[in-house]
Amino acid sequence: MTTPESAIALVIAAHPDDGDFGAGGYCSVLASQGWEVHFLVCTNGAKGTADRTMNRDRLIAIRREEQEEACRRMGVRGVHFLDNEDGELVYDRRLLDQIVRHIRWTRPHTVFTHDTDQVVRDSFINHPDHRATGTATLDAVYPTARDHLNFPEHLEEGLEPHKVREILLWSTNHPNFEVDFGEMVERKIYALSAHASQVGGQKDFATFARDRWKADDGRYLERFRRIELGF
Ligand SMILES: [Zn+2]
Numbered sequence: 001m002t003t004p005e006s007a008i009a010l011v012i013a014a015h016p017d018d019g020d021f022g023a024g025g026y027c028s029v030l031a032s033q034g035w036e037v038h039f040l041v042c043t044n045g046a047k048g049t050a051d052r053t054m055n056r057d058r059l060i061a062i063r064r065e066e067q068e069e070a071c072r073r074m075g076v077r078g079v080h081f082l083d084n085e086d087g088e089l090v091y092d093r094r095l096l097d098q099i100v101r102h103i104r105w106t107r108p109h110t111v112f113t114h115d116t117d118q119v120v121r122d123s124f125i126n127h128p129d130h131r132a133t134g135t136a137t138l139d140a141v142y143p144t145a146r147d148h149l150n151f152p153e154h155l156e157e158g159l160e161p162h163k164v165r166e167i168l169l170w171s172t173n174h175p176n177f178e179v180d181f182g183e184m185v186e187r188k189i190y191a192l193s194a195h196a197s198q199v200g201g202q203k204d205f206a207t208f209a210r211d212r213w214k215a216d217d218g219r220y221l222e223r224f225r226r227i228e229l230g231f
Contacts, residue, residue: 004165007035010108011076012099012137014089014129016045016067017195022170023112024074024188025181025213025222031075032184038106039071039079042095042133047086049197062197070194074187089129091136099140100151104159111164113137115172115225126171134169141167142229168224177226180219185210 009030013019019027019039031037045063046056064081071079082098089095103111114134120126141164144150148161168177181188189206192199199205213220 004109006107006109007033008106008108009035009037009110009112010103010106011037011039011112012042012102012133013039014042014114014127014133015048015086016041016063017070017192017198018114018130019112020067020070020074020188020191020195022114023168023222023224024070024191025184025220026168026179026224027076027112028074028184028187028191029179029181031077037074037076038108039067039076040099040102041067041079041081042098042136043084043086043089043129044081045086059197063195066195066197070191073191073194087129089132091132091139095132095136096140096144097151099136100145101154101159103140103145103164104154104162107162108164110166110168111137111141112168112170112224115169115174117173120171120173130171138167163229165229167227167229169227170222170224172223172225174225175223178221178223181213181222182220185213185220188213 009027011019011023011027027037044060046060049059068079080102084095114130116131116134116138118126118131145162148155189209192209193205202208215221
């Protein structure tokens with residue numbers, strides 16, 4: 001694809017590892033082409049371990065470190081975390097404010113996030129944190145971040161209104177855009193394997209992942225619902 005004037009992408013995910021699973025291949029491709037890629041993780045990652053000896057603060061710290069390492073492996077420029085409780089994310093003004101602030105700060109051409117459908121491909125239920133993140137992100141992109149009258153206090157902090165040009169939703173029922181990330185398959189696996197607290201227990205994770213991403217014709221594809229914002 002042609003590189004736009006502002007080659008900046010922002011991945012907005014609910015939990016550590018979501019953005020990597022959803023878009024880690026394409027993000028690695030973009031980073032290798034010189035794009036500045038940022039990650040925003042909307043919860044603190046304090047849930048989802050079967051380890052009864054794990055304490056919550058330690059889990060939060062471990063998940064952060066893992067996401068930071070995964071981002072380094074993908075060539076991502078920066079990763080930020082919001083302090084919202086994992087498993088309890090709701091879409092409210094505060095979440096919208098946090099996401100709008102981040103969009104105005106990073107000024108992305110492309111935003112990646114979760115699709116907001118509750119049931120995906122009749123095969124799994126989309127986590128409520130994912131849906132809250134996706135819904136707040138779409139509203140942040142349009143119309144909230146564009147208009148200086150929304151969260152006008154941002155102006156005082158030097159955060160100007162911003163128009164995102166492209167949205168890519170992963171785990172979608174309506175894919176209309178696919179990316180062949182064959183050159184970055186091993187990089188995506190390497191990035192995901194940094195999330196040892198989440199994928200470390202899975203035997204043969206790499207084999208499982210390669211099989212899952214491989215299309216019938218042998219290509220490795222990430223599929224998105226793509227929305228181009230023309231105005
Ligand atoms: Zn998640």
